[in-house]
Amino acid sequence: xTSLPFRAAVIGGGPAGLMAAEMxxxxxxxxxxxxxxxxxxxxxxxxxRGGLNLTHSEPPAAFITRYGDRGDALRxxxxxxxxxxxxxxxxxxxxxxxxxxxGRVFPADMKAAPLLRAWLHRLRAAGVRxxxxxxxxxxxxxxxxxxxxxxxxxxVHAADATVLALGGASWPRLGSDGAWAPLLAARGVPVEPLxxxxxxxxxxxxxxxxxxxxxxxxxxxxxxxxxxxAARLATQxxxxxxxxxxxxxxxxxxxxxxxxxxxxxxDEIAANGRATWLIDLLPQHSPAQVLAETRRPRGPRSLxxxxxxxxxxxxxxxxxxxxxxxxxxxxxxxxxxAALKALPLTLARPRxxxxxxxxxxxxxxxxxxxNGMLRELPxxxxxxxxxxxxxxxxxxxxxxxxxxxRVAGQGVARWLRERPAPTPG
Numbered sequence: 001x002t003s004l005p006f007r008a009a010v011i012g013g014g015p016a017g018l019m020a021a022e023m024x025x026x027x028x029x030x031x032x033x034x035x036x037x038x039x040x041x042x043x044x045x046x047x048x049r050g051g052l053n054l055t056h057s058e059p060p061a062a063f064i065t066r067y068g069d070r071g072d073a074l075r076x077x078x079x080x081x082x083x084x085x086x087x088x089x090x091x092x093x094x095x096x097x098x099x100x101x102x103g104r105v106f107p108a109d110m111k112a113a114p115l116l117r118a119w120l121h122r123l124r125a126a127g128v129r130x131x132x133x134x135x136x137x138x139x140x141x142x143x144x145x146x147x148x149x150x151x152x153x154x155x156v157h158a159a160d161a162t163v164l165a166l167g168g169a170s171w172p173r174l175g176s177d178g179a180w181a182p183l184l185a186a187r188g189v190p191v192e193p194l195x196x197x198x199x200x201x202x203x204x205x206x207x208x209x210x211x212x213x214x215x216x217x218x219x220x221x222x223x224x225x226x227x228x229x230a231a232r233l234a235t236q237x238x239x240x241x242x243x244x245x246x247x248x249x250x251x252x253x254x255x256x257x258x259x260x261x262x263x264x265x266x267d268e269i270a271a272n273g274r275a276t277w278l279i280d281l282l283p284q285h286s287p288a289q290v291l292a293e294t295r296r297p298r299g300p301r302s303l304x305x306x307x308x309x310x311x312x313x314x315x316x317x318x319x320x321x322x323x324x325x326x327x328x329x330x331x332x333x334x335x336x337x338a339a340l341k342a343l344p345l346t347l348a349r350p351r352x353x354x355x356x357x358x359x360x361x362x363x364x365x366x367x368x369x370x371n372g373m374l375r376e377l378p379x380x381x382x383x384x385x386x387x388x389x390x391x392x393x394x395x396x397x398x399x400x401x402x403x404x405x406r407v408a409g410q411g412v413a414r415w416l417r418e419r420p421a422p423t424p425g
Contacts, residue, residue: 016384023409048112
């Protein structure tokens with residue numbers, strides 16, 4: 001590949017920025033990559049501590065639905081670099097992958113560090129220059145050059161094109177703090193407010209005068225998982241429920257099943273002040289089976305003993321029933337059976353964005369052209385989580401970061417090829 005007589009800068013050393021740098025180097029564009037942290041890929045490494053979920057094995061038609069109403073805008077990027085392509089790319093780095101029982105795709109050793117090491121080795125071998133501890137501060141108003149704060153003082157860097165891959169606003173201690181949003185908005189770029197996604201929620205008071213969970217529930221059960229369960233939003237007509245598990249927190253709920261609903265829960269709270277989440281505590285039992293057991297005479301046995309022996313309800317599940325239902329409801333077989341299949345949890349607010357796994361909002365997708373370039377700022381491209389899309393956990397977040405980084409890197413190279421070469425000197 002013949003080198004182009006231009007230089008590109010990538011700002012942000014997460015998956016989207018690293019992928020953009022890889023594409024640029026492959027296209028023969030010299031690349032400088034800047035990151036505010038002491039090393040790149042920190043959020044990537046943290047996300048992989050429990051097993052790096054790279055992508056998902058779902059067929060493309062189902063895969064694209066995970067991005068909600070942003071799916072159509074991301075379709076081309078994900079069609080070019082979806083789950084199968086991510087696995088082939090990882091194999092090219094010497095990282096074999098496997099499909100778990102849930103359909104999620106993981107490295108064979110479940111770790112993020114070997115993949116990141118192999119990736120950085122390939123990028124350095126391709127000539128990508130890494131500059132850590134460089135925090136982007138915007139552009140010089142006179143020259144348009146990039147401005148950074150670095151340990152040795154301010155740095156000015158000239159680039160012919162720039163990829164911004166600065167992440168959202170979740171996990172700010174790892175570098176994604178959303179500080180870029182006002183910088184772009186000031187230049188006329190349409191930016192939607194950053195909001196928590198894949199987040200926990202605070203529960204509304206379950207009893208008058210009690211803020212959130214009771215002291216008993218918090219002390220005894222906070223941090224414990226609730227499984228198996230299924231859940232759905234309280235909608236009319238009823239939607240299909242989704243099975244999984246979640247965790248009781250000090251203030252409410254979090255976990256993978258909650259994250260699958262977080263966008264709809266967040267939007268419902270924004271529209272109506274609160275949202276109701278219905279939990280099926282017995283997803284393997286039909287409503288008729290549950291009602292038959294709650295109607296079964298229990299003799300001298302307590303309700304707790306009866307439910308444990310007949311339906312396996314005990315521990316946290318039993319405590320939740322006592323938390324949400326009145327004594328009258330607990331002692332009414334019909335109401336109890338209905339609650340066991342659809343226990344209503346009223347949620348008051350999402351947890352703060354800095355606690356979220358990811359963020360919604362960001363640079364509007366219609367602010368970009370087909371190359372991933374900002375229409376308001378020629379030569380500036382955007383990728384990754386700083387764009388206005390969201391998806392549940394399960395490999396969908398990483399895949400879209402890879403895919404949009406790839407689009408931006410290829411878009412820069414395409415845009416630079418169409419420009420006249422700079423005059424020497």
